[in-house]
Every structure is written in structure tokens, then in C-alpha cells.
Amino acid sequence: MNILVAGGAGYIGSHTVVELLSRGEQVVIVDNLSNSREHVIDRIERITGKRPGFVKADVRDTGKMNEVFAQYKFDAVIHLAGLKVVGESVEKPIVYYRNNLESTWVLVDLMSKYKVPSIIFSSSATVYGETDQVPINENAEYHCTNPYGNTKMINEIFLKDVVTACPDISAICLRYFNPIGAHESGQIGEDPLDIPNNLMPYITQVAIGKLERLSIFGDDYPTHDGTGVRDYIHVVDLAKGHLAALDYAEQNPDLGFLAVNLGTGKGYSVLDLVHTFSEVCGKSIPYQITARRPGDVATSYADPSKAKELFGWEAEFDLKRMCEDSWRWQKCCDKFI
Ligand code: NAD
Ligand code: UFG
Numbered sequence: 021m022n023i024l025v026a027g028g029a030g031y032i033g034s035h036t037v038v039e040l041l042s043r044g045e046q047v048v049i050v051d052n053l054s055n056s057r058e059h060v061i062d063r064i065e066r067i068t069g070k071r072p073g074f075v076k077a078d079v080r081d082t083g084k085m086n087e088v089f090a091q092y093k094f095d096a097v098i099h100l101a102g103l104k105v106v107g108e109s110v111e112k113p114i115v116y117y118r119n120n121l122e123s124t125w126v127l128v129d130l131m132s133k134y135k136v137p138s139i140i141f142s143s144s145a146t147v148y149g150e151t152d153q154v155p156i157n158e159n160a161e162y163h164c165t166n167p168y169g170n171t172k173m174i175n176e177i178f179l180k181d182v183v184t185a186c187p188d189i190s191a192i193c194l195r196y197f198n199p200i201g202a203h204e205s206g207q208i209g210e211d212p213l214d215i216p217n218n219l220m221p222y223i224t225q226v227a228i229g230k231l232e233r234l235s236i237f238g239d240d241y242p243t244h245d246g247t248g249v250r251d252y253i254h255v256v257d258l259a260k261g262h263l264a265a266l267d268y269a270e271q272n273p274d275l276g277f278l279a280v281n282l283g284t285g286k287g288y289s290v291l292d293l294v295h296t297f298s299e300v301c302g303k304s305i306p307y308q309i310t311a312r313r314p315g316d317v318a319t320s321y322a323d324p325s326k327a328k329e330l331f332g333w334e335a336e337f338d339l340k341r342m343c344e345d346s347w348r349w350q351k352c353c354d355k356f357i
Contacts, residue, residue: 021045021046021095021096021266021270022045022046022048022092022093022094022095023040023045023046023047023048023094023095023096023097023098023266024048024050024088024089024092024094024096024097024098024127024136025037025040025047025048025049025050025072025098025100026049026050026051026079026097026098026099026100026101026123026127027050027051027079027099027100027101027102027142028047028049028050028051028072028098028100029049029051029053029056029057029058029060029061029074030051030055030056030100030101031056031199031209031210031211031255032100032142032196032199032255032258032259033049033051033056033098033100034056034060034063034064034208035202035203035208035255035256035258035259036098036100036258036259036262036263037049037064037072038064038067038068038203038208038259039256039259039260039262039263040262040263041064041068041070041072042068043263046073047072047073048072048073048074048075048088048092048094049061049072049073049074049075050075050077050079050085050088050101051074051076051077051101052076052077052078052079052101053076054103055103055104055213056211057211058074058076060208061074063207063208064208066205066207067203067205067207067208073092075088079099079101079123079126079127080118080119080122080123080126081126082126082129082130085126085127085130086130086133089130089133089134089136090134093134094131094134094136095136095137095138095270096136096137096138096139096140096266096269096270097127097131097136097138097139097140098139098140098262098266099123099124099127099139099140099141099142100142101119101123102119102120102123102142102171103115103116103119103120103168104168105168105217106146106166106168106169106217106315107217109166109167109168109171110166110167113167116167116168116171117167117170117171120168120171120172120175121171121174121175121178124141124175124178124179125178127139128178128179128182128189131189132186132189135188136189137188137189137190137269137273138189138190138191138192138266138269138270138273139179139189139190139191139192140191140192140194140262140265140266140269141175141176141179141191141192141193141194142194142196143172143175143176143193143194143195143196143279144169144172144195144196145195145196145197145198145251145281145283145320145322146164146165146166146168146169146172147162147163147164147169147172147173147176147195148160148162148163148195148320149162149163149164149165149169149317150163150165150317151163151317151320154287154319154320154321155285155321155322155323155324156281156320156321156322156323157281157323157325157326158195158279158280158281158323158326165315166315175193176193176279179191179193179277180277183276183277184276184277187274187276190269190272190273190274190275190276190277190278191276191277191278192265192268192269192275192277192278192279192280193277193278193279193280194261194262194265194280194282195279195280195281195282195322196253196258196282196283197250197251197252197253197281197282197283197284197320197321197322198218198219198250198251198252198253198283199252199253199254199255199258200219200220200252200253200254200255200342200346201220201254201255201256201337201341201342201343201345201346202255202345202346202348202349203255203256203345203349204256204345204348206348206349206351206352206353207352208349209255209345209346209349209350209353210255210349211353215231219250219290219293220252220293220297220342220346221346222234223293223294223297223305223346224297224346224347224349224350225350226305226306226307227297227301227303227305227347227350228350228351232306233305233306233307233308234294234305234306234307234308235307235308235309235310236290236291236294236307236308236309236310237290237310237311237312237313237316238309238310238311238312238313238316239309240312241312241318241319242318242319243289243318243319244289245289245291245292246289247289247290247291248289248290248316248317248318248319249287249288249289249318249319249320249321250287250288250320250321251283251284251285251286251287251288251320251321251322252284252288252293252339252342253282253283253284253335253342254335254336254337254341254342254345256337256345257282257284257335257336257337258282258335260333261282261327261331261333264327264331264332264333265280265331265333267331268330268331278330280326280327280330280331281322281323281324281326281327282322282324282327282333282335283321283322283324283335284321284322284324284335285321285322285323285324285325285335286321286339287319287320287321288339292339293339293343294307296339296340296343297343297346297347299340299343300340300343300344300347301343301347
């Protein structure tokens with residue numbers, strides 16, 4: 021297959037491209053490098069022995085994207101090109117709406133023009149927002165609590181409307197839970213350009229000495245140790261979920277619209293993660309308990325059975341392996357440039 025990976029230089033995208041190339045697919049990445057670096061393309065080549073096509077462009081640049089679609093006859097689009105920082109989305113809703121919505125409009129418009137049959141879209145467990153029902157299955161209602169989540173929800177609704185009007189296009193929205201970990205080579209991983217917002221990159225930067233101590237946002241949640249519980253999933257498992265979704269779309273051209281969770285089905289607390297990481301890296305992780313972070317839910321983990329039933333996919337790596345790979349990446353990330 022010939023696949024366009026929009027946002028393919030980023031964290032999840034680069035791992036997905038590695039899996040695609042390793043399986044023999046052709047890949048063209050379009051990325052504006054707003055949250056990634058061009059050396060990722062070299063690293064992907066070093067891991068797989070194959071160089072993906074790379075176009076440095078904004079996915080919203082209709083003229084440029086028209087050229088890209090005209091040049092390559094794509095069989096599918098994987099759309100990961102999005103801004104993803106919840107707090108920033110509250111401060112800059114216009115930037116978030118423009119980036120995260122216009123990018124999908126442009127891609128789908130060109131898919132229609134060039135008869136590309138399927139799109140795999142990066143959605144998020146954030147669309148479920150506050151919910152008491154865990155594990156969360158795909159029938160749970162939308163309860164977004166911030167502009168970032170709203171952009172994911174609106175994209176899903178938009179894609180539903182598109183496939184209804186254009187039966188030749190199908191859309192699979194993958195609702196990711198909490199991706200962590202990195203490729204086992206230590207060459208690609210999550211590379212926050214700023215102080216990390218998410219738990220795992222914060223922990224790894226404390227462990228390496230870049231940051232002094234972790235703040236744990238609340239220890240009075242109704243969970244086994246009072247700290248927030250999440251469904252952490254290895255990014256390589258997540259990447260493989262995209263290939264499984266692509267295969268399903270190819271075999272089921274009439275699927276229309278699907279929303280599917282990608283998670284492990286297991287919940288771990290902040291302290292579970294801190295302790296497992298500490299064992300893996302052989303250092304203690306200094307932390308302090310601070311106030312709850314506004315908008316955080318107590319517990320969120322997936323019911324991943326739909327992905328297993330439909331795609332035959334399930335996550336394989338455990339929490340220890342996620343920590344080992346995150347730690348290796350943290351130690352190696354600056355060494356390969
Ligand atoms: P990332 O920032 O590492 O990757 C996104 C990539 O898209 C970056 O390389 C960025 O430069 C690029 N990009 C952004 N806007 C673009 C545009 N308009 N044109 C071209 N390129 C553009 O983020 P990630 O963690 O790999 O996330 C990928 C997708 O998955 C995002 O849509 C994100 O919202 C979604 N998601 C991520 C998580 C998570 O925890 N990482 C969870 C759920 C959903
Ligand atoms: N946490 C801390 N300290 C930190 C960072 C996080 O205690 O410095 C806690 C949070 O309170 C939460 C847990 O660690 O209990 C996980 O927080 P993350 O920020 O790593 O992840 P979230 O579950 O808040 O959100 C992430 C992404 C969202 C995405 C969601 C579901 O940031 O974009 O996973 O995929 F929508």
C-alpha cells in the first residue's frame with residue numbers, strides 16, 4: 021500500500037511509519053515540524069533501512085497538498101497532524117480549532133478528489149471526558165472538557181458526515197488512551213520541545229536530572245492509592261494498531277465510520293508508574309503531592325475488546341517494558357543527532 025502519514029515526524033507518527041516501512045508499505049510523510057524535528061526521518065531510515073518520502077509542509081496548505089496527492093497515488097491516509105496540549109488549547113482555542121479541524125477538511129477534500137478510500141484519524145480518549153463508567157467502551161457519550169477534546173469530537177462528527185455523503189470513503193477514528201514508551205532502538209520517542217505536560221516524559225526528565233522533582237497532581241482520588249489511574253499503552257503497540265486498522269479498512273471498504281479504542285484495558289496509578297519506573301532505572305524519583313490538576317478525571321481505562329474483535333489487535337507490552345523503553349530513549353535521545 022502507498023500511505024500518506026500526516027504528522028508522521030511526531031511521536032506516534034514516527035513509530036507508525038517504522039511499522040509501516042518494516043512491513044513493506046510505501047510511506048510519504050507530510051509534516052510542518054511544528055512539534056518535531058527533521059532528523060527523525062534519518063532515524064526512521066536507520067531503524068528500518070528504508071527512507072520514507074518526506075514533504076515539509078502544513079497539511080492545511082491546499083496547493084501543496086494537491087501536488088502531493090497528484091504525485092502519489094495513495095491507498096490510505098493516516099492523519100496524526102494535530103496540536104495536542106490541553107492547557108494550551110484553553111489559552112489558544114482559535115489556533116487549535118484552525119489547526120486540528122482545517123487539516124482534516126483539506127485531507128478529506130483531496131481524498132474525495134483523488135479517490136483515496138480510507139482515512140485513519142488520531143482521536144483520543146479525551147472525547148469521553150468525565151465518566152464514572154470504566155472500562156470505557158466506544159458507546160460512551162462525548163463529554164469533552166476542553167477545546168482540544170472538542171476538536172477531536174468535531175473531527176469525528178465531521179468524518180461521520182463525510183462517509184454518509186461519500187460512501188466511497190471510510191473513516192476509522194482511533195481513540196488512543198495514554199501512549200508512553202519508545203522504540204527499542206532508543207532512536208525515536210517522545211521529544212517534548214518544552215517542559216513536559218504529560219506524566220512519563222516528566223518522570224524521565226526527573227530521572228535524568230533535567231527536572232528536580234515530579235509534582236503528583238492530587239492523592240485524594242477514589243483510587244487504590246489516591247492518585248489518578250490511566251491506561252498506559254506502549255507506543256509501538258499503538259503504532260501496530262494503525263496497521264491493523266488499515267488492513268481492516270482495506271478488507272471492509274463499506275465500513276463507513278468506526279470509532280475504536282486503543283488501550284490495554286488495564287489501569288495504573290501515578291504512583292504505580294513512578295514505582296515501576298524507579299525499579300527499572302535504579303533511581304528514586306523525587307516527588308511532591310500538589311493540588312489536583314483542573315480537568316483531570318480520577319480513573320480512565322479502555323474496554324479494548326472492539327479492536328480485538330474487529331482488527332484482531334491487542335496490546336502486548338507491559339508497564340515494565342514501557343518504562344524500560346522510555347528510560348532507554350531518555351538516555352539516548354540526544355546521542356544520535
Ligand atoms: P506530536 O506533536 O508528536 O505529533 C504531531 C505531528 O504533527 C508533529 O510532528 C507536528 O509537527 C505535526 N503537525 C501538527 N500540525 C500540523 C499541520 N497543520 N501540518 C503538518 N504537520 C502538523 O503528537 P503525537 O503525540 O504524536 O500525537 C499525534 C496525534 O495523536 C495528535 O493528533 C494528537 O492529538 C493525537 N493524540 C495523542 C495522544 C498522546 O498522548 N500523545 C493521545 C491521544 C491522541
Ligand atoms: N500527572 C501528574 N503529574 C504530572 C503530569 C501528570 O501527577 O506532571 C498525572 C495526571 O494528573 C494524571 C496522570 O498523571 O492522573 C496522567 O496525566 P497525563 O498528562 O500524562 O495524561 P492525561 O491522561 O491527562 O492526558 C493524556 C493526553 C491527552 C489525551 C489523554 C487520553 O495529554 O491529550 O491522555 O489519551 F487525550
